[in-house]
Amino acid sequence: MNALFSRFSLPLLTKELTEQSSRGRTFILRTVYALALYGVGLGSFVNQSGGWDNLSFNILGTGGRLFSAVVQYQLAAIYLLLPMITAGTITSEKERDTLGILLITKLGPWTIVLEKFLSRVVPMLLYILMALPLLAVAYSLGGVENGQVLQAGVILVLCVLQVGSLAVLCSVWFRTTPQAVICTYLLLGLMHFLAMIFERAVQGFPPQFATENERVLVQSVIALVSPSRFLMTREPLDPSNLAATAGLAVLPVFFYLFAARLALWPRAFLQARSWGLTILKFLDRFFHVINQNAVTRGVVLIRDHVPLPTSRPLAWRELNKRSLGTTRYLIRFLLITEAPLIALLLLPLAMGDVYTRGTYAAGEWAMSAVWMLAVFMLLVQSSALITGERARQTLDVLLSTPMMTRDLVMQKMAGVHYLIKILYVPMATAAVFWVFWLSAGQHRLHPGDQIWHVVRMVVQPLIYLPLVAWGGFYCGLKCKSQTQAMLLGTVIIGILVGLPQILLPMFHSPMQNMNQFGNGFVYNQGLMRTVAEQPIIMCVIQLLFPCSSYLETLMRPRVEQSFRVDPSFSQVRTLIEIVHWLLYFMILMRLRDYAPRALARSTQRAEAPLEEMALEPA
């Protein structure tokens, strides 16, 4: 019996779960998750019921929306959180050089992979269970079928298993946690995109199926890569079809875990390698090949020449030795970003879809993509500045030199500042198209608003991008590893961007015809009602959160005339936006001032001005 117990004692799983439960951030994450979940539930409930003062029997039979909101929230949490907490499960062992020790024990590769997988999946399933009381409320309100509940439960579990196993595979495959996290997100995005394309290609939009069997077949194929797309379907599958589809959707989980088990030994002792540098070297070869043509004849505009450092050694290293700091690589990055961006923006125009929804959608996608890319790159770069020095064990060495702390920090940020300047280019490209669309066509804005939009396009990157950079730097100061810093930065940005999305529905007007949560048009109409009816709440949200004005920009051209904002409120909103920018600018300045102090080094009370330290080369 003892032998049996010892065989199934799951030591790695026990250790992982114990370790997680003793971490402070686990408690913080759980609390934030629960607060947000119940915030969404409450907001949805209040909105559905028509406000606190209007609770009545009319709400009976309207649980579908609450149910849908909670399930979608959990789905988003699975896709956002699970890769982050799972992709580091094996890479952290590699980073600590403890994977080899594990492999020479009697645990075996299968046990290691499975226990590591379970150690992340079990807490995520507990997060899912957290919503049970809300789902019970939704079910009691009525309007939710048993089949929907069953299907939602199966889909959520399938998503957890698929995302978790894919993240474990990435964790086995890559050397560092950031690489594994990024790759998991990219693969998930790619699979979701492919599923969407397949879905549209096979079933059309809106979905049309000849038979139920055809529908099950198509959805089973989709479930192989993206089970979450089931939630888009209005009619739940019957239990037998659901079981068959779920059985098929489990196959990728086995495949990922099997691949992880096979790759565990061969990928256990990888040498540390800069992933970014590998990509950039590939780009080197690519640009070298396309440069060998009859027109350019291999001419090189920027030659590699790294002079020795003169007066700003850290800035020199950031600009000459870091791959994304060098001019050559930044220009290449710009080229590979600009080309698809312009193609995306010009596509609707080429198709004769000028001034219509297609152009608008392209502009919207382009703006969102550029912003996400910019924020992501800045977060990666800036969070690595101090954590990289720590990992290389050079931070103490630097701090014991006579460089002033402020100078040290400013020099470290030189590369990131350079990157920001480069990022302004694709941002300006997208903004030009955006403004062009807003100033012409059937959805054009009033001339006054057009000017204000231009101002907004200029000011937002000037404030938010440095803020993200300094925020990332500050996260790097406070966290031990880059992964933690990136996680912290992402959570903060997620809260700032996502909280208005959670808060706004709480103040919506009752929408009688809103049966489906997530219908953008109706949702935005609701927002505009809120703007019109509850200006103070909107003012506060707009003042505190960076995305609210952007949200409003998005929804404004779509709304009907009856929901237009009062012109006087528009002026107040403009004023508030200026105050918001000033507030964020002050935060930015505060971060710049505080970052040197956070290095916790003995600092003289009055530091010498920077000019004194500048040394000119002979």
Add this chain to the structure above:
Amino acid sequence: MFPRLRRKLALAEEAPPKLAVQVDKLWIRYGKFQAVRGISLAIPPGEVFGFIGPNGAGKSSTIRVLATLQSKFDGYVAVNGLDVKARPDLVREQIGYVPDFFGVYEDLTAREYLHFFAAAYRLPYHKRASVVDDVLQLTDLTHKIDSSVDALSRGMKQRLSLARVLLHDPAVLLLDEPASGLDPRARIEMRELLKALKEMGKTIVISSHILHELAQLCTQIGIIEAGQIVAQGSVAEIYKHLGLMRIVHVQLANDPPGLLEHLQSLPGVTHVEETADRWSIRFEEGELEIEDLHAAFVSQGGRVRMFQPEVMDMETAFMKLTEGTTQ
């Protein structure tokens, strides 16, 4: 003429020489944990001070304070008379700090690495090339000047770290476990390098676990345990304080009669052990000089083939002084 200047010069002549390192009642706390509990040190210029202690005793914390890396501490700490708390910027000009890890940028060449720190130490640009050449020569790395730091061996990386701290010619070197993880050859090279630096008049504060090497190199030793100094002084003073025995191994070409009895009757000799090829004589150094012991052999007709005093047993001193307690 210039009465104020004269007065200053007179005062400077009368004043006692400045200590290279002065630590007075240093307390370092990390929350409730007390890493260092009121230690005091006084290291004159030109001394090589060995800091010995078990892991977690507070050696690295103390050295970090001296290196101006620790902002929160109580007590007075000064380097070359400069208060670490009040003038950290000036202290940094006076010190060279080598941590217990390499602290090198592996994407740079040795030349770039040293020029990088030459700029960080604010060396005038026109002097940098010659200074870099000098320190590379001193550390015997000239042939590696254009090699990537990544390609250097551990020993070379450590010597490169030493070259780095010599760039600005600091008066005080703070070396935290500089020989840890090095192979015997690299350790010997490191020791020779430190001897050369000692001859150049540098004050060196060094912590190490390789105790017999410290005994050979250091002019003063401080043994720290659980955040407190348990013994401090020269190696001989510590041995004397502890009453440690000295051991001499002797090989003779002949076997004179009565030699064993004569040796046992010498003052201070506590034990004479006769093995197959040698004699091991254990005695108290304060009562019998090594030279007198040698003379005793010769006077009894012994033809000495080998006379080898055992290196001072620092490990014994360490074990005797410390109880193995960590905090």
